Amino acid sequence: MKYNETPNQAAxxxxxxxxxxxxxxIPPNPLNYALWYAYVSNKVPELNTALDSTLKTYGTCPNLLSEQLFRQHLVDDESKDSQEIHNGLVNLVNTLHEQTSAACEQTDSYSAALRESLEALSELNETEADPLPLESIIRTLSLKTEAINDATRLFQQQIDSAQSEIAALRQELQQTRQDASLDVLTGLFNRRVFDTELEQLVQLGDQQNLCLIMLDVDHFKRFNDTYGHLMGDKVLQYVGRLLKEECTEPLIPVRFGGEEFAILGPGFSIEQAVDVAERLRKRVEAIRIRQKSSGSVISSITASFGTASFTAGDSSASLIERADKALYQAKQDGRNRVSSGS
Structure with missing residues (x-):
C-alpha cells in the first residue's frame, strides 16, 4: 500500500x-494506527470488510486479529518488492545451475575432442625425430581444459549447496513465525497469545460479556506413568484437535500449559460458556486411542472444566483465578464435569 496523501489529507x-x-x-499502538488510517482512507476495501466483521463479532479488534489483518492487507503489499527480489535470487541460482551444467557438458566434450586430437597427432609423430610444436600446445590446452572442468564442477557443487541453504532458511523462517504464537505439540495458540488477548479484553471493562473456560485432562500424570509420555502427547494432540474443531470464532482456544487448556469467549454469557464446556467434555470422554503394541483400546480419558465470567473490577489474574477455582471444584466433585464460577 502506497501513501501519497498531502499533509492536509493525512491529517x-x-x-x-x-x-x-x-x-x-482499540489500543493506540502504531500497528493499529496504520490499520485504521487505511480503514478511513478506504484504500483496501477488503480490509474494511474484515474490520467491520471483526467489530461486529468481538465489539473490538483483538491484538491477535489486528496483527493478522495488518500482515494480510498492509504488509503483504509492501513486501511484494522484497518477495520479487527473493524470487529473482532463486531464479538466478537456478539459471546459474543450468548454465553451469551445460558448461560442464561442453567442457567435457571439448576435453574429449582435444584428447582424441592429441592421440592422433602422437600417432603421426611416432616417426618424427622432434615433437611437433602443435602437439605441445594441444597438450597444454588439454591440461588447462581439465582444470577449468574441475573448477566448473566445484562451482556447480557450491550452487547446489546454496540452493539447499536457501530452502532450509525459508523453512526455518516460516517455522520461527509459527513458533512465536503457536504451541508446537497441539498447534493451538500458546500462553503468550492468551496473556495478550485476555489483557486487552479485560481492559475493555464490563461493556461486553467475556467468559473464560479452563480445562484439565483428568489423572494425566497417572496416564503418563501407565502408558508413557508418547501416548500422553497423543492425548494432548487429540484434545487440541477437538478444541480447534469446536471453538469457532469468536472463541480463542489455547494451550495454557502442560495438560491444561483455556478458551477465551468474548461476547459469551456464562450459560453459553457452560454449554461449550459441556459439549467439549462429552467429546473428550468419547476419545478412543488404540495402543499399537498391544492393540488394546484406551477409553478412560476425561477432562474437567471450570468457567468464569468477567465482572466489573476484574483483572486478568482474578478472572483466571476464579476459572481455576471452578476447575478445582469440578475435580473435587468427581472429575469429568463442568463447574461454573459465575
Missing amino acids: DFLRQAVPLMVRNR
Missing part, C-alpha cells in the same frame, strides 16, 4: 481514525 484521515479507535476501544 484529516488521522482525525477520522482516532475517534474510531477510541469508540471501539
